Amino acid sequence: MSYKTIIVNLAVDADPDPTVKLSAAMAARFEAQLIGFAAADIPPLVATEKGFVYEGGVMETRRRELEKRLATLRNTFERLVPASIASRWMQCVHTPTHALVAAARSADLIVTANGRGDDPFRMLDVGSLVLGAGRPVLLAADNAEHLSGKTILVAWKDGREARRAVTDALPFLTRAGQVVVATMAGEPGADIRASLADILLFLKAHDVSARTEVLLGEPGGHQLVEFAHMIGADVIVSGCYGHSRLREWAFGGITRTLMSEGGITRILSN
Incomplete structure:
Protein backbone atom coordinates (compact mmCIF):
# COMPACT_ATOMS: atom_id res chain seq x y z
CA MET A 1 0.00 0.00 0.00
CA SER A 2 1.19 3.51 -0.80
CA TYR A 3 -0.14 6.99 -1.33
CA LYS A 4 -0.47 7.71 -5.04
CA THR A 5 -2.03 11.16 -4.74
CA ILE A 6 -1.53 13.69 -1.94
CA ILE A 7 -3.52 16.90 -1.65
CA VAL A 8 -2.05 19.76 0.37
CA ASN A 9 -4.27 22.52 1.72
CA LEU A 10 -2.85 26.05 1.79
CA ALA A 11 -4.70 28.41 4.12
CA VAL A 12 -5.20 31.87 2.64
CA ASP A 13 -4.07 33.64 5.83
CA ALA A 14 -1.00 31.54 6.67
CA ASP A 15 2.56 31.17 5.42
CA PRO A 16 2.36 28.37 2.82
CA ASP A 17 6.07 27.59 2.59
CA PRO A 18 6.45 25.01 5.42
CA THR A 19 3.38 23.02 4.38
CA VAL A 20 4.34 22.98 0.71
CA LYS A 21 7.91 21.86 1.49
CA LEU A 22 6.64 19.14 3.83
CA SER A 23 4.11 17.79 1.35
CA ALA A 24 6.57 17.94 -1.55
CA ALA A 25 9.04 15.84 0.43
CA MET A 26 6.31 13.29 1.15
CA ALA A 27 5.26 13.20 -2.49
CA ALA A 28 8.87 12.47 -3.43
CA ARG A 29 9.13 9.74 -0.78
CA PHE A 30 5.97 7.96 -1.93
CA GLU A 31 6.41 8.80 -5.63
CA ALA A 32 2.98 10.40 -5.49
CA GLN A 33 1.27 13.12 -7.44
CA LEU A 34 0.91 16.31 -5.39
CA ILE A 35 -2.18 18.51 -5.68
CA GLY A 36 -1.95 22.02 -4.32
CA PHE A 37 -5.29 23.31 -3.01
CA ALA A 38 -6.57 26.63 -1.70
CA ALA A 39 -10.07 27.93 -1.08
CA ALA A 40 -11.84 30.74 0.71
CA ASP A 41 -15.12 32.54 0.36
CA ILE A 42 -16.62 35.99 0.76
CA PRO A 43 -19.26 36.41 3.46
CA PRO A 44 -22.58 37.29 1.82
CA LEU A 45 -23.33 40.00 4.38
CA VAL A 46 -21.41 43.21 4.98
CA ALA A 47 -21.60 45.14 8.26
CA THR A 48 -22.44 48.83 7.91
CA GLU A 49 -23.63 51.55 10.27
CA LYS A 50 -27.17 50.57 9.31
CA GLY A 51 -26.62 46.91 10.08
CA PHE A 52 -25.90 43.92 7.85
CA VAL A 53 -26.64 44.48 4.19
CA TYR A 54 -25.77 43.04 0.82
CA GLU A 55 -23.24 45.31 -0.85
CA GLY A 56 -22.23 44.25 -4.33
CA GLY A 57 -19.36 46.70 -4.67
CA VAL A 58 -17.70 45.60 -1.45
CA MET A 59 -18.14 41.94 -2.30
CA GLU A 60 -16.60 42.43 -5.73
CA THR A 61 -13.58 44.17 -4.19
CA ARG A 62 -13.15 41.34 -1.70
CA ARG A 63 -13.46 38.78 -4.46
CA ARG A 64 -10.66 40.44 -6.43
CA GLU A 65 -8.47 40.53 -3.32
CA LEU A 66 -9.18 36.86 -2.67
CA GLU A 67 -8.40 35.82 -6.24
CA LYS A 68 -5.14 37.76 -6.02
CA ARG A 69 -4.23 35.87 -2.84
CA LEU A 70 -5.12 32.52 -4.43
CA ALA A 71 -2.87 33.38 -7.38
CA THR A 72 -0.02 34.16 -4.98
CA LEU A 73 -0.49 30.80 -3.26
CA ARG A 74 -0.43 29.04 -6.61
CA ASN A 75 2.83 30.77 -7.54
CA THR A 76 4.36 29.71 -4.23
CA PHE A 77 3.25 26.12 -4.72
CA GLU A 78 4.63 25.93 -8.25
CA ARG A 79 7.89 27.57 -7.19
CA LEU A 80 8.55 25.23 -4.26
CA VAL A 81 7.50 21.90 -5.78
CA PRO A 82 10.38 20.38 -7.78
CA ALA A 83 9.78 19.62 -11.45
CA SER A 84 10.55 15.96 -10.72
CA ILE A 85 7.25 15.68 -8.80
CA ALA A 86 4.04 15.34 -10.76
CA SER A 87 1.81 18.15 -9.54
CA ARG A 88 -1.23 20.22 -10.31
CA TRP A 89 -3.18 23.07 -8.73
CA MET A 90 -6.80 23.45 -7.57
CA GLN A 91 -8.48 26.57 -6.22
CA CYS A 92 -12.00 27.83 -5.73
CA VAL A 93 -14.03 30.58 -4.13
CA HIS A 94 -15.92 28.49 -1.60
CA THR A 95 -15.80 27.72 2.10
CA PRO A 96 -12.51 25.82 2.65
CA THR A 97 -13.93 22.85 4.55
CA HIS A 98 -16.70 22.04 2.07
CA ALA A 99 -14.40 22.56 -0.90
CA LEU A 100 -11.63 20.34 0.49
CA VAL A 101 -14.06 17.57 1.47
CA ALA A 102 -15.20 17.50 -2.16
CA ALA A 103 -11.65 17.64 -3.55
CA ALA A 104 -10.50 14.83 -1.24
CA ARG A 105 -12.23 12.22 -3.38
CA SER A 106 -9.30 12.44 -5.80
CA ALA A 107 -6.59 11.87 -3.18
CA ASP A 108 -5.24 9.19 -0.84
CA LEU A 109 -3.99 11.61 1.82
CA ILE A 110 -4.78 15.18 2.87
CA VAL A 111 -2.02 17.36 4.31
CA THR A 112 -2.79 20.58 6.15
CA ALA A 113 -1.39 22.75 8.90
CA ASN A 114 -3.11 23.69 12.14
CA GLY A 115 -5.64 26.44 11.50
CA ARG A 116 -5.67 29.65 13.49
CA GLY A 117 -8.94 31.52 13.93
CA ASP A 118 -12.58 30.60 13.56
CA ASP A 119 -13.70 32.29 10.32
CA PRO A 120 -15.42 29.47 8.38
CA PHE A 121 -15.09 31.48 5.16
CA ARG A 122 -11.28 31.47 5.39
CA MET A 123 -10.29 28.78 7.89
CA LEU A 124 -10.48 25.01 7.68
CA ASP A 125 -12.52 23.10 10.27
CA VAL A 126 -10.23 20.08 10.72
CA GLY A 127 -12.81 18.16 12.73
CA SER A 128 -15.43 18.44 9.99
CA LEU A 129 -12.77 17.58 7.41
CA VAL A 130 -11.81 14.35 9.20
CA LEU A 131 -15.46 13.39 9.56
CA GLY A 132 -16.46 14.20 6.00
CA ALA A 133 -13.49 13.54 3.74
CA GLY A 134 -13.25 9.76 4.01
CA ARG A 135 -9.47 10.13 3.77
CA PRO A 136 -6.69 10.29 6.37
CA VAL A 137 -5.69 13.81 7.35
CA LEU A 138 -2.06 14.59 8.15
CA LEU A 139 -2.09 17.59 10.46
CA ALA A 140 1.44 18.95 10.32
CA ALA A 141 3.30 20.22 13.35
CA ASP A 142 3.61 24.00 13.49
CA ASN A 143 6.04 25.33 10.87
CA ALA A 144 7.28 21.80 10.11
CA GLU A 145 9.11 21.58 6.76
CA HIS A 146 10.27 17.96 7.11
CA LEU A 147 8.87 14.74 8.54
CA SER A 148 11.18 11.83 9.21
CA GLY A 149 8.57 9.43 10.58
CA LYS A 150 11.32 7.41 12.25
Whole structure:
Protein backbone atom coordinates (compact mmCIF):
# COMPACT_ATOMS: atom_id res chain seq x y z
CA MET A 1 0.00 0.00 0.00
CA SER A 2 1.19 3.51 -0.80
CA TYR A 3 -0.14 6.99 -1.33
CA LYS A 4 -0.47 7.71 -5.04
CA THR A 5 -2.03 11.16 -4.74
CA ILE A 6 -1.53 13.69 -1.94
CA ILE A 7 -3.52 16.90 -1.65
CA VAL A 8 -2.05 19.76 0.37
CA ASN A 9 -4.27 22.52 1.72
CA LEU A 10 -2.85 26.05 1.79
CA ALA A 11 -4.70 28.41 4.12
CA VAL A 12 -5.20 31.87 2.64
CA ASP A 13 -4.07 33.64 5.83
CA ALA A 14 -1.00 31.54 6.67
CA ASP A 15 2.56 31.17 5.42
CA PRO A 16 2.36 28.37 2.82
CA ASP A 17 6.07 27.59 2.59
CA PRO A 18 6.45 25.01 5.42
CA THR A 19 3.38 23.02 4.38
CA VAL A 20 4.34 22.98 0.71
CA LYS A 21 7.91 21.86 1.49
CA LEU A 22 6.64 19.14 3.83
CA SER A 23 4.11 17.79 1.35
CA ALA A 24 6.57 17.94 -1.55
CA ALA A 25 9.04 15.84 0.43
CA MET A 26 6.31 13.29 1.15
CA ALA A 27 5.26 13.20 -2.49
CA ALA A 28 8.87 12.47 -3.43
CA ARG A 29 9.13 9.74 -0.78
CA PHE A 30 5.97 7.96 -1.93
CA GLU A 31 6.41 8.80 -5.63
CA ALA A 32 2.98 10.40 -5.49
CA GLN A 33 1.27 13.12 -7.44
CA LEU A 34 0.91 16.31 -5.39
CA ILE A 35 -2.18 18.51 -5.68
CA GLY A 36 -1.95 22.02 -4.32
CA PHE A 37 -5.29 23.31 -3.01
CA ALA A 38 -6.57 26.63 -1.70
CA ALA A 39 -10.07 27.93 -1.08
CA ALA A 40 -11.84 30.74 0.71
CA ASP A 41 -15.12 32.54 0.36
CA ILE A 42 -16.62 35.99 0.76
CA PRO A 43 -19.26 36.41 3.46
CA PRO A 44 -22.58 37.29 1.82
CA LEU A 45 -23.33 40.00 4.38
CA VAL A 46 -21.41 43.21 4.98
CA ALA A 47 -21.60 45.14 8.26
CA THR A 48 -22.44 48.83 7.91
CA GLU A 49 -23.63 51.55 10.27
CA LYS A 50 -27.17 50.57 9.31
CA GLY A 51 -26.62 46.91 10.08
CA PHE A 52 -25.90 43.92 7.85
CA VAL A 53 -26.64 44.48 4.19
CA TYR A 54 -25.77 43.04 0.82
CA GLU A 55 -23.24 45.31 -0.85
CA GLY A 56 -22.23 44.25 -4.33
CA GLY A 57 -19.36 46.70 -4.67
CA VAL A 58 -17.70 45.60 -1.45
CA MET A 59 -18.14 41.94 -2.30
CA GLU A 60 -16.60 42.43 -5.73
CA THR A 61 -13.58 44.17 -4.19
CA ARG A 62 -13.15 41.34 -1.70
CA ARG A 63 -13.46 38.78 -4.46
CA ARG A 64 -10.66 40.44 -6.43
CA GLU A 65 -8.47 40.53 -3.32
CA LEU A 66 -9.18 36.86 -2.67
CA GLU A 67 -8.40 35.82 -6.24
CA LYS A 68 -5.14 37.76 -6.02
CA ARG A 69 -4.23 35.87 -2.84
CA LEU A 70 -5.12 32.52 -4.43
CA ALA A 71 -2.87 33.38 -7.38
CA THR A 72 -0.02 34.16 -4.98
CA LEU A 73 -0.49 30.80 -3.26
CA ARG A 74 -0.43 29.04 -6.61
CA ASN A 75 2.83 30.77 -7.54
CA THR A 76 4.36 29.71 -4.23
CA PHE A 77 3.25 26.12 -4.72
CA GLU A 78 4.63 25.93 -8.25
CA ARG A 79 7.89 27.57 -7.19
CA LEU A 80 8.55 25.23 -4.26
CA VAL A 81 7.50 21.90 -5.78
CA PRO A 82 10.38 20.38 -7.78
CA ALA A 83 9.78 19.62 -11.45
CA SER A 84 10.55 15.96 -10.72
CA ILE A 85 7.25 15.68 -8.80
CA ALA A 86 4.04 15.34 -10.76
CA SER A 87 1.81 18.15 -9.54
CA ARG A 88 -1.23 20.22 -10.31
CA TRP A 89 -3.18 23.07 -8.73
CA MET A 90 -6.80 23.45 -7.57
CA GLN A 91 -8.48 26.57 -6.22
CA CYS A 92 -12.00 27.83 -5.73
CA VAL A 93 -14.03 30.58 -4.13
CA HIS A 94 -15.92 28.49 -1.60
CA THR A 95 -15.80 27.72 2.10
CA PRO A 96 -12.51 25.82 2.65
CA THR A 97 -13.93 22.85 4.55
CA HIS A 98 -16.70 22.04 2.07
CA ALA A 99 -14.40 22.56 -0.90
CA LEU A 100 -11.63 20.34 0.49
CA VAL A 101 -14.06 17.57 1.47
CA ALA A 102 -15.20 17.50 -2.16
CA ALA A 103 -11.65 17.64 -3.55
CA ALA A 104 -10.50 14.83 -1.24
CA ARG A 105 -12.23 12.22 -3.38
CA SER A 106 -9.30 12.44 -5.80
CA ALA A 107 -6.59 11.87 -3.18
CA ASP A 108 -5.24 9.19 -0.84
CA LEU A 109 -3.99 11.61 1.82
CA ILE A 110 -4.78 15.18 2.87
CA VAL A 111 -2.02 17.36 4.31
CA THR A 112 -2.79 20.58 6.15
CA ALA A 113 -1.39 22.75 8.90
CA ASN A 114 -3.11 23.69 12.14
CA GLY A 115 -5.64 26.44 11.50
CA ARG A 116 -5.67 29.65 13.49
CA GLY A 117 -8.94 31.52 13.93
CA ASP A 118 -12.58 30.60 13.56
CA ASP A 119 -13.70 32.29 10.32
CA PRO A 120 -15.42 29.47 8.38
CA PHE A 121 -15.09 31.48 5.16
CA ARG A 122 -11.28 31.47 5.39
CA MET A 123 -10.29 28.78 7.89
CA LEU A 124 -10.48 25.01 7.68
CA ASP A 125 -12.52 23.10 10.27
CA VAL A 126 -10.23 20.08 10.72
CA GLY A 127 -12.81 18.16 12.73
CA SER A 128 -15.43 18.44 9.99
CA LEU A 129 -12.77 17.58 7.41
CA VAL A 130 -11.81 14.35 9.20
CA LEU A 131 -15.46 13.39 9.56
CA GLY A 132 -16.46 14.20 6.00
CA ALA A 133 -13.49 13.54 3.74
CA GLY A 134 -13.25 9.76 4.01
CA ARG A 135 -9.47 10.13 3.77
CA PRO A 136 -6.69 10.29 6.37
CA VAL A 137 -5.69 13.81 7.35
CA LEU A 138 -2.06 14.59 8.15
CA LEU A 139 -2.09 17.59 10.46
CA ALA A 140 1.44 18.95 10.32
CA ALA A 141 3.30 20.22 13.35
CA ASP A 142 3.61 24.00 13.49
CA ASN A 143 6.04 25.33 10.87
CA ALA A 144 7.28 21.80 10.11
CA GLU A 145 9.11 21.58 6.76
CA HIS A 146 10.27 17.96 7.11
CA LEU A 147 8.87 14.74 8.54
CA SER A 148 11.18 11.83 9.21
CA GLY A 149 8.57 9.43 10.58
CA LYS A 150 11.32 7.41 12.25
CA THR A 151 9.34 6.87 15.45
CA ILE A 152 5.55 6.66 15.28
CA LEU A 153 3.12 6.39 18.15
CA VAL A 154 -0.19 4.66 17.41
CA ALA A 155 -2.94 5.67 19.82
CA TRP A 156 -4.86 2.44 20.18
CA LYS A 157 -8.40 1.97 21.41
CA ASP A 158 -10.09 -1.09 19.95
CA GLY A 159 -12.77 0.33 17.70
CA ARG A 160 -13.53 1.21 14.11
CA GLU A 161 -11.78 4.59 14.18
CA ALA A 162 -8.45 3.27 15.48
CA ARG A 163 -8.50 0.27 13.13
CA ARG A 164 -9.14 2.61 10.20
CA ALA A 165 -6.32 4.91 11.31
CA VAL A 166 -3.77 2.09 11.46
CA THR A 167 -4.69 0.93 7.96
CA ASP A 168 -4.62 4.48 6.60
CA ALA A 169 -1.16 5.08 8.09
CA LEU A 170 0.46 1.88 6.77
CA PRO A 171 2.63 3.70 4.19
CA PHE A 172 4.25 5.60 7.08
CA LEU A 173 4.31 2.65 9.47
CA THR A 174 6.11 0.36 7.01
CA ARG A 175 8.88 2.96 6.65
CA ALA A 176 9.26 3.77 10.36
CA GLY A 177 12.25 2.70 12.41
CA GLN A 178 10.16 2.27 15.55
CA VAL A 179 6.40 1.86 16.00
CA VAL A 180 4.84 1.95 19.46
CA VAL A 181 1.19 1.01 19.92
CA ALA A 182 -0.08 2.56 23.14
CA THR A 183 -3.43 2.29 24.83
CA MET A 184 -4.67 4.12 27.91
CA ALA A 185 -6.48 2.17 30.59
CA GLY A 186 -7.14 2.16 34.30
CA GLU A 187 -6.42 -1.57 34.46
CA PRO A 188 -4.76 -3.65 31.68
CA GLY A 189 -7.33 -6.46 31.55
CA ALA A 190 -7.36 -9.54 29.35
CA ASP A 191 -9.45 -7.83 26.66
CA ILE A 192 -6.92 -5.01 26.33
CA ARG A 193 -4.00 -7.44 26.11
CA ALA A 194 -5.87 -9.47 23.48
CA SER A 195 -6.59 -6.41 21.32
CA LEU A 196 -2.96 -5.30 21.53
CA ALA A 197 -1.76 -8.77 20.56
CA ASP A 198 -4.09 -8.79 17.57
CA ILE A 199 -3.00 -5.39 16.29
CA LEU A 200 0.64 -6.50 16.55
CA LEU A 201 -0.20 -9.54 14.41
CA PHE A 202 -1.93 -7.28 11.89
CA LEU A 203 1.09 -4.99 11.68
CA LYS A 204 3.50 -7.93 11.43
CA ALA A 205 1.53 -9.23 8.44
CA HIS A 206 2.29 -5.87 6.79
CA ASP A 207 6.00 -6.09 7.66
CA VAL A 208 5.72 -3.60 10.52
CA SER A 209 7.61 -4.48 13.69
CA ALA A 210 5.99 -2.83 16.71
CA ARG A 211 5.86 -2.95 20.48
CA THR A 212 3.01 -2.10 22.84
CA GLU A 213 2.61 0.09 25.90
CA VAL A 214 -0.28 0.42 28.35
CA LEU A 215 -0.53 3.91 29.85
CA LEU A 216 -2.20 3.57 33.21
CA GLY A 217 -4.46 6.21 34.66
CA GLU A 218 -7.30 8.36 33.41
CA PRO A 219 -7.22 8.46 29.59
CA GLY A 220 -6.39 11.88 28.21
CA GLY A 221 -4.84 13.55 25.21
CA HIS A 222 -2.17 15.36 27.19
CA GLN A 223 -0.91 12.07 28.64
CA LEU A 224 -0.68 10.68 25.11
CA VAL A 225 1.23 13.69 23.82
CA GLU A 226 3.64 13.59 26.77
CA PHE A 227 4.34 9.92 26.11
CA ALA A 228 4.93 10.67 22.41
CA HIS A 229 7.57 13.25 23.34
CA MET A 230 9.11 10.88 25.89
CA ILE A 231 9.76 8.17 23.26
CA GLY A 232 10.86 10.71 20.66
CA ALA A 233 7.93 10.15 18.32
CA ASP A 234 7.46 12.68 15.54
CA VAL A 235 4.08 11.31 14.43
CA ILE A 236 0.94 10.27 16.32
CA VAL A 237 -1.56 8.06 14.49
CA SER A 238 -5.05 8.23 15.93
CA GLY A 239 -8.66 7.52 15.16
CA CYS A 240 -11.02 10.40 15.86
CA TYR A 241 -14.33 10.77 17.66
CA GLY A 242 -14.62 7.40 19.36
CA HIS A 243 -17.44 9.04 21.31
CA SER A 244 -20.00 11.35 19.76
CA ARG A 245 -18.45 14.53 18.40
CA LEU A 246 -20.71 16.63 20.66
CA ARG A 247 -19.36 14.85 23.73
CA GLU A 248 -15.77 15.16 22.50
CA TRP A 249 -16.02 18.92 22.08
CA ALA A 250 -18.08 19.46 25.25
CA PHE A 251 -15.75 17.54 27.56
CA GLY A 252 -12.40 18.07 25.90
CA GLY A 253 -11.70 14.62 24.54
CA ILE A 254 -8.51 13.10 23.20
CA THR A 255 -9.49 14.15 19.67
CA ARG A 256 -9.77 17.79 20.60
CA THR A 257 -6.42 17.73 22.43
CA LEU A 258 -4.65 16.13 19.47
CA MET A 259 -6.11 18.64 17.03
CA SER A 260 -4.91 21.58 19.10
CA GLU A 261 -1.42 20.14 19.75
CA GLY A 262 0.90 21.89 17.34
CA GLY A 263 4.16 20.40 18.57
CA ILE A 264 3.87 17.08 16.77
CA THR A 265 2.49 15.82 13.46
CA ARG A 266 -0.72 13.81 13.65
CA ILE A 267 -2.36 11.40 11.19
CA LEU A 268 -6.09 11.38 11.92
CA SER A 269 -8.81 9.09 10.54
CA ASN A 270 -12.44 8.42 11.22
